[in-house]
Amino acid sequence: MSVLAPPVPPSCCGAEPAREASGTAFQTIALVGPPNCGKTSVFNRLTGLRQKVGNFPGVTVEHHTGYLRDTVGRQIALIDLPGVYSLSPKSEDEKVTVDVLRGEMPGMPRPDAVILVLDSTNLQRHLMLAARVIALEVPTLVVLNMADELRKQGGQVDVLALAHQLGTPVVLASAVTGEGFDAIAGFLSSPAGQPSPLDLPVIQDARGCREWALRVGAQASYRRPVTPAWTRRLDGLFLHRIWGPVVFLLTVISVFQVTFAIGGPLSDGFQRLLQFTGEQLGNLLPAGILQSLVLNGIWKGVGSVLVFLPQILLLFLVIGILEDSGYLARAAVIADRTMASVGLNGKCFIPLLSAYACAVPAIMATRTIESKRDRMATILIAPFMTCSARLPVYTMFIAAFVPNRPLLGVFFGTRAAAMLALYVLGFLMAVITARLLKASVLKSKNATFILEMPPYRWPTVTSLGLRLLDRGKAFAYRAGTVILGVSLLLWALTNFPLHQGRPPALSESLVARAGHLIQPAIAPLGFDWKIGVGLVTSVAARETIIATLGTLYGIDPESHAMDLQQALRHELSPAAAVALLVFFAFAMQCMSTIAVVRRETNSWKWPALQFGYMTVLAYASAFLAFRLFSI
Amino acid sequence: MALSDLTEGSSGVLAELDLPPRVAEHLMNLGFIPGVEVTVARSGPGGDPRIYRVDGAEVALRRDLARHIAVSEIDGKAEA
Numbered sequence: 001m002s003v004l005a006p007p008v009p010p011s012c013c014g015a016e017p018a019r020e021a022s023g024t025a026f027q028t029i030a031l032v033g034p035p036n037c038g039k040t041s042v043f044n045r046l047t048g049l050r051q052k053v054g055n056f057p058g059v060t061v062e063h064h065t066g067y068l069r070d071t072v073g074r075q076i077a078l079i080d081l082p083g084v085y086s087l088s089p090k091s092e093d094e095k096v097t098v099d100v101l102r103g104e105m106p107g108m109p110r111p112d113a114v115i116l117v118l119d120s121t122n123l124q125r126h127l128m129l130a131a132r133v134i135a136l137e138v139p140t141l142v143v144l145n146m147a148d149e150l151r152k153q154g155g156q157v158d159v160l161a162l163a164h165q166l167g168t169p170v171v172l173a174s175a176v177t178g179e180g181f182d183a184i185a186g187f188l189s190s191p192a193g194q195p196s197p198l199d200l201p202v203i204q205d206a207r208g209c210r211e212w213a214l215r216v217g218a219q220a221s222y223r224r225p226v227t228p229a230w231t232r233r234l235d236g237l238f239l240h241r242i243w244g245p246v247v248f249l250l251t252v253i254s255v256f257q258v259t260f261a262i263g264g265p266l267s268d269g270f271q272r273l274l275q276f277t278g279e280q281l282g283n284l285l286p287a288g289i290l291q292s293l294v295l296n297g298i299w300k301g302v303g304s305v306l307v308f309l310p311q312i313l314l315l316f317l318v319i320g321i322l323e324d325s326g327y328l329a330r331a332a333v334i335a336d337r338t339m340a341s342v343g344l345n346g347k348c349f350i351p352l353l354s355a356y357a358c359a360v361p362a363i364m365a366t367r368t369i370e371s372k373r374d375r376m377a378t379i380l381i382a383p384f385m386t387c388s389a390r391l392p393v394y395t396m397f398i399a400a401f402v403p404n405r406p407l408l409g410v411f412f413g414t415r416a417a418a419m420l421a422l423y424v425l426g427f428l429m430a431v432i433t434a435r436l437l438k439a440s441v442l443k444s445k446n447a448t449f450i451l452e453m454p455p456y457r458w459p460t461v462t463s464l465g466l467r468l469l470d471r472g473k474a475f476a477y478r479a480g481t482v483i484l485g486v487s488l489l490l491w492a493l494t495n496f497p498l499h500q501g502r503p504p505a506l507s508e509s510l511v512a513r514a515g516h517l518i519q520p521a522i523a524p525l526g527f528d529w530k531i532g533v534g535l536v537t538s539v540a541a542r543e544t545i546i547a548t549l550g551t552l553y554g555i556d557p558e559s560h561a562m563d564l565q566q567a568l569r570h571e572l573s574p575a576a577a578v579a580l581l582v583f584f585a586f587a588m589q590c591m592s593t594i595a596v597v598r599r600e601t602n603s604w605k606w607p608a609l610q611f612g613y614m615t616v617l618a619y620a621s622a623f624l625a626f627r628l629f630s631i
Numbered sequence: 632m633a634l635s636d637l638t639e640g641s642s643g644v645l646a647e648l649d650l651p652p653r654v655a656e657h658l659m660n661l662g663f664i665p666g667v668e669v670t671v672a673r674s675g676p677g678g679d680p681r682i683y684r685v686d687g688a689e690v691a692l693r694r695d696l697a698r699h700i701a702v703s704e705i706d707g708k709a710e711a
Contacts, residue, residue, distance in 0.1 A: 085660035122687050125662050206659035210667075210686075224687055241676040333675045333682070333691045346680070346691070370657065448654055448696050449680055452661060453689040 027076045028109050029188065030100055033117035034129050035083035036454045038145040041175035042117050043080045044462050046184065049469070051080075063096075070189035079111065086206070087132040093367070101136050113139040113191035115184070120144035120172065121155060121225050121455070127213035130166060131201050139191040140168045143184060148174040149455075155225030162220035167196035176460065227455075234456055238330040248334045251327070255318050255356075256423070260416070263311035264395075270310050274303045289495070289503070297491030300550045302479050308395075308543065309475055312388040315357045316471045317464060324459035328353070329451055336449055342431050343438030345371070345449040348378040352430070355385035358471075359593045363600055373444040377437045379597055380610055383588050384430035386423045389542040393584050394422055396546055400565040401577045425585045429617070478541060482591070486537045486544050490551050506556045525583065525619070526576030526626045538589045575629035579622040587618035632704060634669065634683070635697035642670040643702030645685075650699050658700075662686035669702065 033039035043051075047066025064080040081100060082093035089095035096105070103110025116133050118126035123144070134140060144150075144157065150172075163170040169192055173180025201208035237243055278299045285291040322328045328350055336346030347369045355362035362382045369375040386394075398418045405414045438444070493511035495503040506512055515529030522532050530552045534545035549568070553559040559567035568577070588594070588611050597607040637643050645665050648655040662685040663669065672684040680693045 085657075088656070125686050125688060128660070206656065207664050207666075210662075210664050235673060235682070239673050239675055239682065241674070244676050329691075333680055336675065336680050336691075336693070337677055340693075345693075370654070449691065449693045450654070450657060450661070450696070451691045453682060453691060 027070075027074060028111045029076060029078050029113045029115060029191070030111035031078060031080045031115050031117065032097060032101070032129075032133055033083060033145075034085050034119070034126055036452065037083070037117050037119040037126060038175050039083060039117040040080065041460065041463055042115075042143060042145060042173070042184075043078065044466055045175045045178065045181060047078055048462075049466075051466075068188070071185060072189060074189075076188055078115075079108075085129065086209075087129075087136075101133075101138060111138060113141065113187075115141050115143055115187070117143045117145050119146050120150040120157060121146050121153065123157060123222050124210075124213050124217045124224070127216055128206065128209040130216075131209045131212050132204055134166060134168065134195045134197050135200055135204065137194045139193055140195050141184065141187040141191070142166060142168050142170045143180070144170065144172045145175055147172040147179055148177050150225055153225030153228055154223075156221065156223045158221045162216070162222075165198055165216045165219050167198065168192070231456055235330070235453075238327065239333060244330075244334050248331055251322070251331065252353075255315070255322075255353075258318055259311060259315045260419070263314040266310035266314065267307055271307045274299075274307060278303060292495070292503070293491060296551055296554045297488055298484065300487075300547070300554050302484050302487060302547065306476075306479050308388070308392045309472065311391060312357065312475060313468050313472055315388055316468055319354055319357055320464050320467050321459050323350075324457065324463060326454045326456040329453050332451055333453075342434045343444075344374055344377060344434055345369070347449060347451055348374060351378055351382060352385055355382040355387060358387050358389070359383045359385070359590065360596045363593070363596050366600070370448055370450065371444060373438075373442040376601065376606070377434055377442045379600060380437060380606070381430040381433050383590070383593050383610070383614065384426045384433065384586070386426045386585070387542075387590075389590065390422075390584055392543040392546050394419060394581065396564060397568065397577050397581055400568040401574055422581060422585055425582070429586060433613075478592075482540050483544055483547055486540055487547050487551060490533070490537065490548055494551065494555050506552070511552070524626070525579045525622045526573055526630070527580065528571065530571065531576075531580065535583075535589075538584075540589075540591050542584060542589045573630075575626050578629045579626035582625040583618045583622035585618075586614055586621055588614035632702060633698050634692075634700040634702050635681075635694045637671045637702065637704065639671050639674050639681070641704070642668055643704045644668055646701040646703055648700050650696070654696075661690050662688050663690075663700070668705070 031039055031043055043064065043066060047068050050068060051064050051066035063082070066078045066080065068076050068078060070076055079100065081097045084091075084094045084097050087094060087098050087101075089098050099105040100108060101111060101114065114133060114136075116130060118130065130142060142162070144159070144162075150157070157172070159170050159172050169187060171180045171183040171187075173184065199212070201212040238247055278295060281299065282291060282295050285294060319328075322331070331353075332346040332349050334346075335349035339346055339348055348366075350368070351362040351365040354365055359382045362385070363379050366375045366378045366382075369378060398415050402415050402418045407413055407417055490511060493514065494506060494509045496510055497504060497508075499505075499508065503509075511533055512529065515533045518532035518536065519527075519529045522535065527535070530549065533552065534548040537548045538545040546564070550564055553562070553564060553567035553571070559570055562570060572580075594607045594611060597610060598604060601607070632643070634643065634645075645663055645667050647665060648658060648663065650658070667685060670684040671681055672689055673682040675681060675691070678694075680691045681697070682689050682691050683697075
């Protein structure tokens, strides 16, 4: 069905910039398109697993680079640029796109060609961007994505006529069905020459581009498809004045229900697997310092954190489905009024929901919030949301200290209630902090809320899978670097100084000496020195405390034979356990979050303020909790 | 009249965007260009924000933003 319509003029090699000068053998091709055009699906379909995430130097914009081979086997680097509506460098995303396309991005060769992805079901508006991209005079392929939807919904476009108007090859494609991708592969192998459009808007403002787009669309006999009735019906439900909020609440509840009801058993199973392999590994090694290093230093430390991988991936999966299906944008509309009452807007809801998985992508997602002050407030409150790194800590301490009794039937017991209480605690503190901020330093006069409703779509397995892979890799990377490093350091500190050639008793070890130094500071919270060491290591990442305690209790002869839960009950009073949970609910123990706030706000002032505020708050609240529960 | 004064389901032709340049430009890129027809597609719970249909796109805007967008009213029928 799809054809690669050639542009009128022949391709011309004179326009090609000298590739050798850039010192890379790659042919570089940039992928450009407006938001919601399905650009990422096109990218995923073209590159599959051969992609990596990177940051442009000096800016916060993240991008994926994918690698593929063309028909004659040459390597091609495909850069997925941020989704943009225009190329006026007002926002950071647009500036990056313009800089890359002009070859002005340091460390990045000027792209040899551009693939411009447009949504064929919304062509008039998306063609406005085409006017701006074609004016850059880089060889361009225009991909009209979502061809399957266009046809199904009764739309049409004359690809040849459009190619004639634009002076570029045009291909009708669908990242879902794979239609048109052989033609894209053909373009990758031999990009055509510079575009030679019949005309371009004289003034490249929105009005000029729209008039041009309408004219070009009409010349190409473009007929917009009719919005399917079920889209209207879904909106009728999701945005209904009564059912909308009901569906919204049910959705939020089921996100967490799924993570616990399905994710819990998954993590348990994974834990048994890790334990079993650990034991097998132990049997293979001779008893002694090597066995101790491998088992107590590495396996117990890293394993105790890896256990939570299934649950975390599940949370990302559920949020990914909500986002890709288009529901999240409707949820933002529903949430807008509530968010307005704390001085924020509906757009802040999306990053805040993602913050339940991880604050780092959430803080990066705040870029879609136009108001600088609202964005800053969202960044500052995001770490209060109960992220997946707190989950291991909560789960472990609740399992150790809260007996499981049913409260409301079998599904809601005392442990679920304790977990819910901690989630609510973090949420309330976020709301209070937001109000404080918006009433003082971040006061803004007219907050805006502008959000385009993406069409509803079935999330694809590929895009969800690649997203999970991304997150899984990031988590495993952390377990393999920060947490492994801390585990090894800790093991060394617990096994030295050697006493007559053998590891010392725990109370004589370096770690105990360090721990006793911290103890006076945390004694008011009911914590002993082992917890103190855990608190220090958890500044790297929250879940590290589990690994730390796993190592410490595993070495201590008193608790050696116990599992971590028994050991915790043995070592800690219930009041101190409550204090610890409260501390974790409020404290900003996460190097990655601090780093991303520094990057996104471009100053040390905000992350320092945030870390100070959250630590003081955590300490004071933990102290109060300890006193209250000690009575 | 202002965009916020249109009733649900009715349409108007955009006249003027009395907004800060950054906001106005963002809206124009989304299709809110003077001379273009805009329809109130739907109200959120409580009547705010509302979803406007313009040039095939649906965009949610708050009332206090829509107040600053001038329209001239046309026939109350929604587009096909």
